[in-house]
Amino acid sequence: MTMLLDLALVAWLLALAIHVARARDDQGAIIAFIAFGLLLGLGWTRLSAIDVAMTEAAIGGGVTGMLLLRAEARLRQRSSQPQTPKRTTKAAAAIACTVVAAGLALAVLSFPSPAPTLAPAAAAALDSTGLGNPVTAVLLAYRALDTLLEKVVLLLALLGVWSLAPDQLWGGAPELRQTVAPPPFVYLGRILPPFGVLIAVYMCWVGADAPGGTFQAGTVLAAMWLLIMLASLRPAPETRRTTLRLLLVGGPVLFFAVGFLGFAVADGFLSYPEGAAKPIIVGIEAALTVSIALTLGLLVAGPSSRAPAP
Amino acid sequence: MSLASLGTATLFGLCGAALAGIGLFIVIAHAGLLRRIVGFNILGAGIFLVFGAAARRGAAAGFSGDPVPQAMVITGIVVAFSATALAVALLQRLFDLTGRESLDAPAASDKQQAEP
Numbered sequence: 001m002t003m004l005l006d007l008a009l010v011a012w013l014l015a016l017a018i019h020v021a022r023a024r025d026d027q028g029a030i031i032a033f034i035a036f037g038l039l040l041g042l043g044w045t046r047l048s049a050i051d052v053a054m055t056e057a058a059i060g061g062g063v064t065g066m067l068l069l070r071a072e073a074r075l076r077q078r079s080s081q082p083q084t085p086k087r088t089t090k091a092a093a094a095i096a097c098t099v100v101a102a103g104l105a106l107a108v109l110s111f112p113s114p115a116p117t118l119a120p121a122a123a124a125a126l127d128s129t130g131l132g133n134p135v136t137a138v139l140l141a142y143r144a145l146d147t148l149l150e151k152v153v154l155l156l157a158l159l160g161v162w163s164l165a166p167d168q169l170w171g172g173a174p175e176l177r178q179t180v181a182p183p184p185f186v187y188l189g190r191i192l193p194p195f196g197v198l199i200a201v202y203m204c205w206v207g208a209d210a211p212g213g214t215f216q217a218g219t220v221l222a223a224m225w226l227l228i229m230l231a232s233l234r235p236a237p238e239t240r241r242t243t244l245r246l247l248l249v250g251g252p253v254l255f256f257a258v259g260f261l262g263f264a265v266a267d268g269f270l271s272y273p274e275g276a277a278k279p280i281i282v283g284i285e286a287a288l289t290v291s292i293a294l295t296l297g298l299l300v301a302g303p304s305s306r307a308p309a310p
Numbered sequence: 311m312s313l314a315s316l317g318t319a320t321l322f323g324l325c326g327a328a329l330a331g332i333g334l335f336i337v338i339a340h341a342g343l344l345r346r347i348v349g350f351n352i353l354g355a356g357i358f359l360v361f362g363a364a365a366r367r368g369a370a371a372g373f374s375g376d377p378v379p380q381a382m383v384i385t386g387i388v389v390a391f392s393a394t395a396l397a398v399a400l401l402q403r404l405f406d407l408t409g410r411e412s413l414d415a416p417a418a419s420d421k422q423q424a425e426p
Contacts, residue, residue: 006318010325017332017352026344033348040355047322047366048374055384056355059391064351071344071398075411085339093338101331104360108323117368118378134377135384143381150385157392161399215388299395302402 006046012039026075030068037061050211051135054203058219059296066226067300129277132209139213140281144270148259151252151288154295158248162239165303171240172304176229189231196224204289208278214285218292225297239304244294251291255284319366326359341412343401347394354390358383 016036023029041057044050085093122134122142131137139147165172181189200220207213228234237244258280259270266273272280333356336349361379368376405411 003317003321006321010321013325014328014332017329020345020348020352021332021336021339026342029345029348033351036352036355040359043322043325043359044362046318047362048369049362049365049380049383052358052362052380052383052387055387056358059387060351060355064391064394067395067398068344068348071402074402075344075405085341090339093335097331097335097338100334101327104327104330104356105324108320108327108360108363111320111323111364111367115364115367115376117376119368119373119376122377123373134373135381138377138381139384143378146382146385150388153389154392157396160396164399164403213384215384296391299392302399 002046009039009043009046013043026072027069030065030072033068034061034065037065051133051213051216054211054216055219058216058223062223063219063296063300070300070302129272129281131278131281133207133211133213135211136207136213136281136285140284141272141277144255144259148252148255148270151255151291154292154299155248155252158295158299161299161303163303165305169304169307171238172306172308173236173238174298174301174303175305176226176236176301181231186231186233189227189233193224193228196220196227200224200289200293204285205282207285208282214288214292218289219296221289221293222296222300225293226300229297229301236301238308239298240308248291248294248298251284251288254287258284319363322366323360323363326356326361326363329353329356329359331356341414343404343411343413344398347397347401350397351390351394354386358386361386 013036016032016039019032020029020036023032037060038057040060041053044053044056119134122138125142126132126134126137129137129141131141162170200217203212203220204214204217207217229236258272262269262271330353333349333351333353337346337353340346340349361383362375365375365377365379365383368379401411
């Protein structure tokens with residue numbers, strides 16, 4: 001029975017991906033991609049990776065889909081359709097891609113058995129962190145360096161997006177909505193955020209011991225913020241504001257500070273003192289959640305499109 | 311590890327392999343840059359799924375999957391999103407400046423000005 005469910009899920013995923021490849025208009029392709037992201041989240045639950053499932057549904061389907069739809073709406077006034085590649089090019093591409101897919105499939109089928117795993121090592125070290133969720137422990141304790149650098153990548157991406165604004169608009173606010181928001185949407189924008197904030201706080205807190213964590217909580221917060229901005233209830237902030245910039249770098253800076261503190265009070269960079277790991281990790285997570293929410297929201301909002309107020 | 315869970319992992323691993331192929335095809339065969347960005351995301355989702363299958367097979371020590379690849383996939387999804395956001399911003403800037411949304415050579419009328 002569950003095998004049947006898995007097969008149906010896989011069939012849907014492949015069908016939606018093929019639809020993205022074949023659809024004539026970009027809008028249809030993007031909507032198929034959003035459905036794809038949500039179904040892929042279901043697929044991750046079938047692989048018993050609940051943390052990944054929540055991240056995929058929130059970021060892969062939700063926020064990426066919104067980003068792409070906004071871009072599509074802006075590009076819709078384009079003058080000419082791009083020329084489609086020649087038939088022979090397409091056939092050659094299809095053959096090359098089939099070879100790549102077949103190679104990957106072969107790799108999947110010849111996975112070594114018994115499977116190599118780091119789960120025992122992660123389990124052995126779990127007690128010393130005081131956490132209950134092994135994924136959070138990997139993200140913020142054993143492989144904290146990856147997570148730290150990933151935050152830096154997010155900030156660099158935001159810097160890249162901001163620097164694409166024309167010179168005279170630098171430091172201004174991004175424009176999320178030009179037209180008037182429909183009343184039901186404004187109503188949603190008033191009703192949903194309190195619940196969203198509550199869910200985000202819960203996810204961030206529970207992430208220490210159960211599926212959840214900073215990314216998921218940050219994405220929910222970002223979604224609420226975008227909803228408020230899209231409903232024109234609050235304007236998008238000017239990107240030159242110092243408070244905004246301090247909040248953006250606050251999480252990573254705290255992470256770095258804790259990392260360097262590790263030299264003084266523990267074994268080295270990013271190592272936590274015995275017994276105090278959990279409070280430190282929860283503290284870092286809280287600061288990171290705010291930074292991630294702001295970064296994700298501003299990445300979707302795009303470069304500033306209004307000149308800064310004098 | 312039961313036979314059923316092994317089946318699920320392999321099935322989704324194969325699905326990931328096929329998705330990577332389809333995503334790569336979209337990136338190569340479509341001229342429109344927005345569609346290429348979508349294809350890039352499908353390619354990434356396929357690779358993550360292959361990785362997820364490996365994680366599921368690594369179930370041990372009372373966990374239902376190896377937490378290390380799972381954490382790396384979460385990091386990967388976030389990095390893929392930031393790359394997508396940067397790519398979309400670049401595309402919008404290209405469109406604002408040139409009115410085009412592909413990297414095709416300019417139309418025949420202004421081909422003379424194009425560099426050799």
